[in-house]
Every structure is written in structure tokens, then in C-alpha cells.
Amino acid sequence: xxxxxxxxxxxxxxxxxxxxxxxxxxxxxxxxxxxxxxxxxxxxxxxxxxxxxxxxxxxxxxxxxxxxxxxxxxxxxxxxxxxxxxxxxxxxxxxxxxxxxxxxxxxxxxxxxxxxxxxxxxxxxxxxxxxxxxxxxxxxxxxxxxxxxxxxxxx
Amino acid sequence: xxxxxxxxxxxxxxxxxxxxxxxxxxxxxxxxxxxxxxxxxxxxxxxxxxxxxxxxxxxxxxxxxxxxxxxxxxxxxxxxxxxxxxxxxxxxxxxxxxxxxxxxxxxxxxxxxxxxxxxxxxxxxxxxxxxxxxxxxxxxxxxxxxxxxxxxxxxxxxxxxxxxxxxxxxxxxxxxxxxxxxxxxxxxxxxxxxxxxxxxxxxxxxxxxxxxxxxxxxxxxxxxxxxxxxxxxxxxxxxxxxxxxxxxxxxxxxxxxxxxxxxxxxxxxxxxxxxxxxxxxxxxxxxxxxxxxxxxxxxxxxxxxxxxxxxxxxxxxxxxxxxxxxxxxxxxxxxxxxxxxxxxxxxxxxxxxxxxxxxxxxxxxxxxxxxxxxxxxxxxxxxxxxxxxxxxxxxxxx
Numbered sequence: 349x350x351x352x353x354x355x356x357x358x359x360x361x362x363x364x365x366x367x368x369x370x371x372x373x374x375x376x377x378x379x380x381x382x383x384x385x386x387x388x389x390x391x392x393x394x395x396x397x398x399x400x401x402x403x404x405x406x407x408x409x410x411x412x413x414x415x416x417x418x419x420x421x422x423x424x425x426x427x428x429x430x431x432x433x434x435x436x437x438x439x440x441x442x443x444x445x446x447x448x449x450x451x452x453x454x455x456x457x458x459x460x461x462x463x464x465x466x467x468x469x470x471x472x473x474x475x476x477x478x479x480x481x482x483x484x485x486x487x488x489x490x491x492x493x494x495x496x497x498x499x500x501x502x503x
Numbered sequence: 504x505x506x507x508x509x510x511x512x513x514x515x516x517x518x519x520x521x522x523x524x525x526x527x528x529x530x531x532x533x534x535x536x537x538x539x540x541x542x543x544x545x546x547x548x549x550x551x552x553x554x555x556x557x558x559x560x561x562x563x564x565x566x567x568x569x570x571x572x573x574x575x576x577x578x579x580x581x582x583x584x585x586x587x588x589x590x591x592x593x594x595x596x597x598x599x600x601x602x603x604x605x606x607x608x609x610x611x612x613x614x615x616x617x618x619x620x621x622x623x624x625x626x627x628x629x630x631x632x633x634x635x636x637x638x639x640x641x642x643x644x645x646x647x648x649x650x651x652x653x654x655x656x657x658x659x660x661x662x663x664x665x666x667x668x669x670x671x672x673x674x675x676x677x678x679x680x681x682x683x684x685x686x687x688x689x690x691x692x693x694x695x696x697x698x699x700x701x702x703x704x705x706x707x708x709x710x711x712x713x714x715x716x717x718x719x720x721x722x723x724x725x726x727x728x729x730x731x732x733x734x735x736x737x738x739x740x741x742x743x744x745x746x747x748x749x750x751x752x753x754x755x756x757x758x759x760x761x762x763x764x765x766x767x768x769x770x771x772x773x774x775x776x777x778x779x780x781x782x783x784x785x786x787x788x789x790x791x792x793x794x795x796x797x798x799x800x801x802x803x804x805x806x807x808x809x810x811x812x813x814x815x816x817x818x819x820x821x822x823x824x825x826x827x828x829x830x831x832x833x834x835x836x837x838x839x840x841x842x843x844x845x846x847x848x849x850x851x852x853x854x855x856x857x858x859x860x861x862x863x864x865x866x867x868x869x870x871x872x873x874x875x876x877x878x879x880x881x882x883x884x885x886x887x888x889x890x891x892x893x894x895x896x897x898x899x900x901x
Contacts, residue, residue: 408868434831437871438839441640441689442722443864444830444871450638455723458635458714458866469632469867484870491874 379404381413385462386472401480407463409485410470412478420479425452426486431493445483448490449473456483556591563587567605573889574616575609575855613855620857620888624814625847627860629653632867633882634661635714638722640689641665643842645864646821647693647899648713650844651705653819654901655787658708661864662721662753663779667703668696670776684729686722693821693842693899694795704786710756711782724752725775732766732774742766754782797897806898807888810845810859813900819846822861823897828890829863832873837894845898846883856887 381402388395400413414420432451437444446456454473461468461482471483563584570576581602588598630653634645644665651659669688673681700706714721731746742762750757753775761781769777798806813820822843827836829843847860860883865871867882877885 408870434834435827435836435838438826438830438836438841439640442638443636443866445866446638456637458637471635471637471866471868482868483866484868487870 381416387460387462387467388457401461403461403463407461407468409488410461410472410480410482411485412480414477414479415481421475421477422452422454422473422479422481425454425475426481426489429453430490431497432490434494443483445471445473445487448486449483452486454480553591556587559587560584560591560593570889571605571608571612573612573887573892574857575612576605577854581605609855616855616857617850617852620848620850621811621815623847623849624817625849625860626653626814626817626819627846627862627879627881627883630846630862630881630883631658633862634864635866636661636721636864637714639665639686639725641691641713641721642864643691643693643821643823644668644696645713646842646844646862647696647700648708649862650693650819650821650899650901651697651700651791652708654791655705655789657787659787660706660708660711660783661713663706663711663713663783664696664700665691666776666779667700670773671695671699684722684726686725690840692795693823694793697791697793697899697901701789701791704783704788706779706783706786710754711779712753712755728753728778729771729774731762732769732771750778754778757782791901793899793901795897795899799896803892803895806895807892809898809900811848813898814845814848818900819844819862820898820900821845822891822895823899824891824895826894828894829861829865829872829884829886832875832890849885851877851885851887854887856889858885858887859891860884861886 379402381400383398383400385396386399386401388397401410402413402416403410412420412422415423429452432448434444436451437447439447441447449456452473452475454475456471456473459470459472461470472480473483473486474480563580563586567576567580567584570580584605585598585602588601589595630649634649636642636645641661644661648659648661648664651664665688668691672691728750731742731749742759744759747757747759747762750762757778762778765774765777765781796806796809810820810822822845824841824843825837826839826841827834829841843864844862845859846862849858849860850856851858858877860879862881862883863872865882872878872884
């Protein structure tokens with residue numbers, strides 16, 4: 349079972365993020381899931397779409413709610429392809445997050461997520477089944493996968 | 504090999520337990536773990552050849568010495584050295600004596616580093632959240648644009664700076680022959696990007712977006728705009744409103760007349776540049792004299808003296824560096840060239856390191872950076888000088 353869904357695993361909450369319910373997860377920090385807003389620039393104009401997603405207490409990591417059901421492509425690709433060596437994520441052509449997203453077969457874009465009453469700027473790696481995770485979450489999971497691989501090598 | 508040493512940290516445990524035993528008059532029997540630990544490192548050492556073990560000692564000692572140049576050696580580095588020594592057959596007493604000497608030097612190194620680091624400086628207040636270069640290789644342009652934005656107190660377009668730079672390096676004919684898309688050009692030198700753009704005048708970010716390019720990443724937005732020019736039909740019929748919507752992802756203030764004018768007056772390879780010309784008028788004309796400094800080799804004293812001098816005077820700088828250590832602080836990779844900014848300096852009392860506040864263009868979340876580095880709410884990261892000393896090779900300031 350992967351990895352990057354872990355911080356968000358618990359129950360599904362079909363709620364509006366304008367009235368979020370925060371629950372204590374078993375992994376020491378809270379989580380919020382539900383119908384929220386994602387803002388991006390569409391042809392030069394700001395456009396807001398409604399999607400269901402989850403985020404952590406500090407609003408650092410975002411993942412589409414569909415991944416909670418355990419069958420989203422974002423999760424499948426991460427399970428199959430992580431870890432990606434850090435050496436493959438450097439270089440001048442783009443950010444490590446965008447390269448990692450590409451390695452996993454997703455498409456990156458810059459967005460803002462509505463978290464309670466504020467907009468949080470982040471990015472979004474979208475997969476063909478419309479599931480997504482933000483770049484920081486993918487980077488975090490990749491680091492954990494690298495660490496796990498190292499530990500296995502030592503053993 | 505290194506992973507095994509770093510992971511086990513057996514020698515360090517032996518060191519601590521031995522010290523505990525001698526300082527507190529505990530016997531080995533009272534510290535039950537000790538014999539197990541010793542058995543374990545003996546087992547590890549049996550797997551390695553003598554040459555491998557000697558090499559491990561040499562490398563670990565070199566790492567400690569290198570860290571001591573800038574401040575105290577870390578417990579990890581001292582632990583690695585002890586591991587390597589104990590595995591290579593050095594007596595426990597000899598290894599512990601060396602560790603004691605290192606800890607003594609650490610105290611002096613701490614005081615020295617604190618003194619030489621100087622006062623805390625942070626220019627972070629004058630900057631917004633870290634930019635996100637997403638899929639394009641334009642780090643140099645983001646760093647240069649941030650430098651100009653700081654000077655002019657107006658957000659300057661990094662994308663425009665990148666396009667000016669690439670145009671100055673290749674003629675339209677060469678670009679056409681190369682068949683490269685605008686988004687495929689990557690890498691550049693900040694001093695030249697600043698000079699080239701100053702000649703034309705600077706473009707405001709509000710006229711040419713460098714990030715937030717809509718339903719696609721930057722490279723995609725550029726490619727979609729390019730497709731308008733690639734359609735020969737447009738030359739005859741002119742652009743439609745949908746085409747205008749597409750280019751507005753890059754140039755929010757462009758009009759349909761500007762777009763049509765660009766279509767008929769540009770070649771395929773100069774189309775994006777032509778759009779930038781239309782969109783950025785009137786440009787901000789200001790004389791700038793970027794001052795570059797390049798220094799390679801093990802000791803970057805001139806480079807860091809310059810960084811300190813500029814920061815003390817309230818001037819941020821761009822840094823040309825190898826980016827591997829930003830992602831992984833342990834990496835010794837020196838392949839990926841990158842550009843960032845130095846916008847602050849502080850002495851970290853916990854680690855004994857002088858640290859620089861680095862503004863990167865990897866987004867404001869900053870999780871692309873090794874989490875070992877402290878970060879601020881804007882995505883800036885504090886990188887110890889010893890890490891930068893190995894990887895930074897040039898600076899530019901205004």
C-alpha cells in the first residue's frame with residue numbers, strides 16, 4: 349500500500365471545504381478532505397474549478413480524493429515507478445517536481461488550492477484519469493522511497 | 504560502502520558507550536549493548552577488503568577536515584570516521600583519542616565560524632514567495648528577473664529575459680535551422696541576460712507571465728502559442744478570438760490587432776519574440792551594469808567575501824552553482840548547473856554553521872529541497888556555507 353496516500357488515509361468526507369471538518373489521523377497530523385476549489389489562469393483569466401481533494405494540517409500536501417479509494421492512477425504510478433533517483437531530477441530543464449511528475453506520466457501545472465478562507469499556491473501533477481497530487485507530496489514520497497531502498501541495501 | 508557506514512553508525516555508538524562507561528564508571532557488562540555493537544562492526548568489517556577500509560577512513564577524515572574549515576564537524580561525519588577506523592582495525596583507544604581531538608577543534612571552529620559569519624542579514628521581506636519555473640530551463644532568467652525586480656521594486660518578467668537572452672545567442676535563421684522550440688532552449692548566464700535585456704528595456708511581469716500560464720505548464724503554453732503561427736491559414740484569415748485567448752496565457756494584455764501584426768511580421772522562429780515585443784511596450788529603460796565574479800577551486804574566499812560584502816550592503820546576488828546538493832545535501836554530484844539568489848545570511852547556533860538564505864525558482868513549497876535545510880514561509884532555504892563552497896562558482900550583483 350502506498351506511501352503517499354498514507355497521510356490522508358482514514359474515512360471519506362464529502363463536505364464543503366468552506367465548512368471543513370478536521371479529524372485527527374492516526375499519523376500524528378490532521379487531515380481534511382472534501383469538495384474544494386482550485387484556481388488557475390485559463391487563457392490569461394483566473395478560473396476556478398470545483399474538485400474533491402485532501403490536504404494536511406499545514407496545507408503543504410494536496411492529493412485528489414479519488415486516491416483515497418485506492419485505485420487512482422497517481423497512486424498506481426507512484427507505486428510502480430518510485431523511487432526516481434535525485435540525480436535524474438536536477439539539471440536546468442525545469443523543477444525537480446515537474447521532472448518527477450513527467451517521470452510518473454503526469455502533467456504539471458501551477459494552481460492555487462482553496463484552504464479554508466485563503467488560497468495556497470502550489471502545483472498539481474495531473475494524470476489521465478484526472479487524479480492528481482501536488483509536486484511537494486510526490487517529492488516527499490520519493491524521498492521516503494529512496495530512504496527505504498537505502499535501508500534495504502544495508503540489510 | 505558509504506551507505507553502509509552512514510547507516511550503521513556503529514563506531515559512534517561504541518564511542519558514546521565507551522565514554523559513558525569511562526565517565527560514569529559503568530562496566531561493559533552494565534552497558535549490555537556494547538558487546539553486540541562491537542560484534543556487529545566486526546561482522547561488517549569482515550565484508551570489506553583492507554583497501555576499501557583504508558579508503559573509507561581517508562574519505563571520512565577528509566570530510567571531517569573539510570567541514571572543520573567552515574565550522575564544527577557534524578556528528579554524522581565524526582561517526583563515519585569512527586565507524587571506518589574501527590572497521591579498519593584501528594584500536595578503540597586510538598579512534599576515541601582522535602574523536603576527542605576533533606571535538607576540541609569543534610569548539611574552536613564554532614567560535615571562529617560565529618565570528619567570521621558576521622551579523623544576520625535577511626532581504627526576504629522585499630521578495631514575494633519563491634517563483635516556480637515549472638517545465639522550462641530558465642533558472643538564470645528567474646534569478647536575474649528577481650534581481651531586477653528588487654532593484655526596480657516592480658515585478659520584471661523572467662520569461663522575457665530568457666527570450667532576449669536566447670535571441671542574442673542565435674540568429675533567427677540558426678534558430679529556424681535548429682528546429683528547436685522556444686521552450687526547448689535552456690540554461691544561460693545571468694550577467695548576459697541582464698545586459699541583453701537592458702539594451703531593449705525590461706518587460707513587466709504583468710505584460711509577459713513567467714508562471715501561471717493557464718491550462719498547461721510554461722513549455723506547453725509557449726508551444727500552443729507557437730502553433731498559431733505554424734498554421735499557414737492564419738496568415739490569410741488572421742487570428743480568431745480563441746487564438747487570442749491562447750496567447751493571453753502568456754501575454755495577458757495583448758490585443759487581437761497586436762497578435763495579427765505579429766503573425767504577418769514574424770517568421771516561425773521569431774514569433775514568440777515578436778509577441779513579446781508587442782506585449783511589452785513600453786519597456787522600462789534603465790542602465791544596468793551587472794558585476795560578475797567567477798571563482799573555481801577548493802577555496803572560494805573571494806566569492807564569499809563578495810557575497811558577504813553585498814549582503815551587508817543590502818544587495819542580493821545571483822549564484823551560479825551545481826544544484827545536486829539542493830535536492831540531496833549528501834550528494835557529491837557536480838553536473839547540473841543552476842542559478843539561484845543569495846538574499847540573506849545567519850549563524851546557526853545549533854549546527855555552528857554560517858548559512859545563506861537561498862531564493863530558488865522551484866516553487867514556494869520548497870519540498871524539492873532536502874528537508875534537512877531550514878526554510879521560511881516563502882520557500883527560501885538556509886544552506887550552510889560548507890555546502891555552497893563546494894558548489895557555487897559564480898555570482899552576479901548590480
